[in-house]
Amino acid sequence: MPPTALPRRALLAAGLATPAIARAQGGDWPRQTARFINLYAPGGANDLLCRAFCQAMTQITGQQFVVENRTGAGGTVGSDAIAKARADGYTMGLGGAANLAIAPSLFPGLPYDPARDYTHVTGLYRQPNVLIVNLDVPARTLPEFIALLRAHPGRFNYATGGAGTTPHLSGELFKRRTGTDMPFVQYRGGAPALVDLLAGQVQAIFDNLAGPYASIRDGKVRALAVTSPERSPVLPEVPTMAEVLPGFDLTSWNGMVAPAGLPPAMVLRMAALSHQALRSPEVVRVFTENGATPWLAGPEDYAAYARGQEPLMRDLVKASGATPG
Numbered sequence: 001m002p003p004t005a006l007p008r009r010a011l012l013a014a015g016l017a018t019p020a021i022a023r024a025q026g027g028d029w030p031r032q033t034a035r036f037i038n039l040y041a042p043g044g045a046n047d048l049l050c051r052a053f054c055q056a057m058t059q060i061t062g063q064q065f066v067v068e069n070r071t072g073a074g075g076t077v078g079s080d081a082i083a084k085a086r087a088d089g090y091t092m093g094l095g096g097a098a099n100l101a102i103a104p105s106l107f108p109g110l111p112y113d114p115a116r117d118y119t120h121v122t123g124l125y126r127q128p129n130v131l132i133v134n135l136d137v138p139a140r141t142l143p144e145f146i147a148l149l150r151a152h153p154g155r156f157n158y159a160t161g162g163a164g165t166t167p168h169l170s171g172e173l174f175k176r177r178t179g180t181d182m183p184f185v186q187y188r189g190g191a192p193a194l195v196d197l198l199a200g201q202v203q204a205i206f207d208n209l210a211g212p213y214a215s216i217r218d219g220k221v222r223a224l225a226v227t228s229p230e231r232s233p234v235l236p237e238v239p240t241m242a243e244v245l246p247g248f249d250l251t252s253w254n255g256m257v258a259p260a261g262l263p264p265a266m267v268l269r270m271a272a273l274s275h276q277a278l279r280s281p282e283v284v285r286v287f288t289e290n291g292a293t294p295w296l297a298g299p300e301d302y303a304a305y306a307r308g309q310e311p312l313m314r315d316l317v318k319a320s321g322a323t324p325g
Helices: 008-015 019-024 045-061 073-083 097-106 142-151 166-178 190-199 213-217 264-278 281-289 299-320
Strands: 034-038 065-069 091-096 118-127 129-133 158-160 184-186 204-208 222-226 252-259
Touching: 034 045, 034 073, 045 065, 045 118, 045 264, 045 281, 073 091, 073 097, 073 252, 091 097, 091 118, 097 166, 097 252, 097 299, 118 264, 118 299, 129 142, 129 166, 129 213, 142 166, 142 222, 158 166, 158 190, 166 184, 166 204, 166 299, 190 204, 252 264, 252 299, 264 281, 264 299
Parallel strands: 034 065, 034 091, 158 184, 158 204
Antiparallel strands: 091 252, 118 252, 129 204, 129 222
């Protein structure tokens, strides 16, 4: 689904409320420091993206947006903290493929309900996964690689930085769509997988674009395709999977969620200000450098996209046999 902005009529409707009503419903948000819960460790691509966005929000609103890293259990620790926070508009955080669409199938007894416990505020960014191969692999294009796999079932393997992640599920969807046999090798993180790819211990990797981007740029590995429906502006010369496998679309995506029950006027204002931040040149620069594209989806479109992704991820998790690492 292409990124979409907030419906104009919704924004107009929010602006028609009297000042007193608007304030009561959150139309003057934010009035104090806000806490943004990042599910990932400091220093990684997702952390850089969250901090660039929060810095832009601070500059636009004049209130501090503080990033709090709450890691653990595939993002479910931070996700639970968001769900159980006070619904006042001053605690929000990441809601994406990992915690909204994949976790319900991967983690039994999930402490939060993605469909019930959140207010979906806005899309933030999308990151394509990328299929890269060792330079010794005798395939220069995606069709050549598919033909190679079909000619030699089980001979070529692929790695990712974890089971049940969007790179892993991209690999499983690729195998399903091509009818190929490519054994999966699990690593604890994309960096060690890339080291072994460069050494020839594994032949292919699916990873978020930010991880192997420098190696692709420097010609140390060969990028065959990205998993987003459109080409990445970071690597416009690399084709999409969909150009060979129509309809292929499996990206890493993240938006902003808050506890359930926020007033609609507050949600609309939060989304509108977020979209302003996402359009800022500095945010676009940081996102681009980390292989991400701003995703200006409004509350309804973002919520609908998340709901639609869950059954797709459930099917792939089940087929892959992935378990929590």
